[in-house]
Amino acid sequence: MSTRTSQRVALVTGAGSGIGQSIAAELGAAGWAVAGLDLRPPRDAATALMLAADVADADSVRTAVGRAEAALGPIDALVSAAGHYASAPVAEITPEQWTRMLRVHLGGLANTARAVLPSMAERGGGSVVAITSELAIGGGEGEAHYAAAKGAVIGLVRSLAAEFAAREVRVNAVAPGPTDTPLLAADSPWRAPEYLATLPARRLGRPDEVAATVRFLLEEGTFCTGEVLSPNSGAVI
Known part of the structure; x- marks a missing residue:
């Protein structure tokens, strides 16, 4: 039986680290009851509920969503933040790498959206x-499979927005630029001073800035x- 309270309930995928973790923390501090999904949930997660789930697996997602709703109540907001990043010249990207990128990003959004919408x-x-x-939005050299998967996310967002608008369900996207999370290795070219000098803001974005953008879309x-809102330090204007 659901233990639904007056709290709004948010489901955040990828809540175990990086941007997803910051979003979960931001929403929790704002009074949301947050259910976090992650492939490898941390033991010290600061969410009302943390569940293990593979967003690329529709059955795994449905099971996790059912558990979240049973514990916290109906889901008012979904934040699809689970991700995977890799770079390689297009000729070196294997079919398996193309598939994994699409399954995590596009499949992850599709599976969670279909479970809650x-x-x-x-x-x-x-x-x-x-x-x-x-x-x-802007593409990137050596990142064809990542950019393609993320571009497909925008197409799905806009299609879902059109399909569900009449039923008062809003669907939006947030497109950060390079963000200071563990996903970017210490030797990543996105951290190089030469790259940062090309950004109008002259620095990487912060996870809390992305989280604040997400909270704006949910609450205000x-x-x-x-x-598509773009907190990207001016990387794409």
């Missing part, structure tokens, strides 16, 4: 925010659906 639509309200990337941006 029918209930949101039936209740007449809800919000979905997907984390994409500035590379989905009630006029937004099908939109």
Whole structure:
């Protein structure tokens, strides 16, 4: 039986680290009951509930969503932040690498959205925010499979926004630029002073800045659906 309280319930994928972890913390501090999903959940997760799930596996997602709703109540917001990053020249990207990139990013959003949107639509309200990337907008050398998968996320976001708008469910995306998380190795070219000098803001974005953008879309941006907000230090203007 659900232990639904007056708290709004958010499901955040990739909540175990990086941007997803910051989003979960931001929403928790704002009073949301947060259920976090992660492939390898940390033991010290600061969420109301942390569940192990592979977002690329629809059955795993459905099971986790059911457990979250049983513990916290109906899901009011979904944040799809689980991700995977790799770079390689296009000729060296294997079929398996293309498939994995698409399954995690596009499949992860599709699986979680399909698990929560029918209930949101039936209740007449809800919000979905997907984390994409500035590379989905501007492309990037040596990142064809990552940029393609993130671009597909934007296409899905806009299609879902059109499909569910009449039922008061909003679907948006946030497209960060390079962000200071463990996903970027210490020797990453995105951390090089030469690259940072090309950014109008002259620095990497911070996870808390991305989290604040997500919270805006969930709580204040009630006029937004099908939109892509870009907290990317000016990497794409």
